Amino acid sequence: MKNDLSALGDFAPTRRQLLGFGLAIAGAAALNVMPGFQLLASAQAAVPAAAQKIADHFSSVKSMSGEFVQFGPKGEQTGGKFFLERPGKIRFNYDGSSNFKVISDGKSVVILNKKLNTSDLYPLSKTPLKLLLDNKIDLSGDRVKAVKEENDLTTIQLADKSVFGNSRITMMFDPKSYELRQWTITDAQGKDTTVMIFNVKEGVSFAADTFAIDYAANRQLNTNGSNR
Secondary structure (H helix, E strand, O other): OOOOHHHOOOOOOOHHHHHHHHOOOOOOOOOOOOOOOEEOOOHHHHOOHHHHHHHHHHHHOOEEEEEEEEEOOOOOEEEEEEEEEOOOEEEEEEOOOOOEEEEEEOOEEEEEEOOOOEEEEEEHHHOOHHHHHOOOOOOOOOOEEEEEEOOOOEEEEEEOHHHHOOOEEEEEEOOOOOOEEEEEEEOOOOOEEEEEEEEEEEOOOOOOOOOOOOHHHHHHHHHHHHOO
16 A cells, blocks of 8 residues: 655644544544445444454454554644554554654553653543454444445444444455555544554564553653643
């Protein structure tokens, strides 16, 4: 998968845009289903076999790394490198002088902004990223909201209202290779943030501290910040 990165500048995503990327938490917005989707009223019985095969294959990929381009709700673009390891671990190193990082260690997700000296911590279980990073992509129950099957793309939309309200994640796969191409996080206000991935390598190994979160530093930074 090829992408033209020439349009990417030194754009630094704001804290809100990063929240929309992977950390959208409960709110009140109607579910906007994309045209052409097959709505699943009884998802557990109605999930197409092709979608289940794709989900099972993606679940079997225990680690991957590559590059990404992120598109914000207003068309903002930035890029960088990502690292993923199941269950629950992911890291995004954003390009640019702002030195943004988003890291999940399997329990928590932290947003680091070295330029502003901020560190925001959230439970992974309360974010749509949990559905992407689980050991198994679970299509049971009512998590699957819609499926769209095309010749060159299979799209699966997942949500879990009891966990993160009206936020949802829409994943797009190559129907032939079963490879993940991109995903979109829709936050509780209905705003989309899309991440396209490329130059992906599977079955990679990482240094022990790749997904480490410094909880002591997070507490120290936020304690100092609250005293200002």
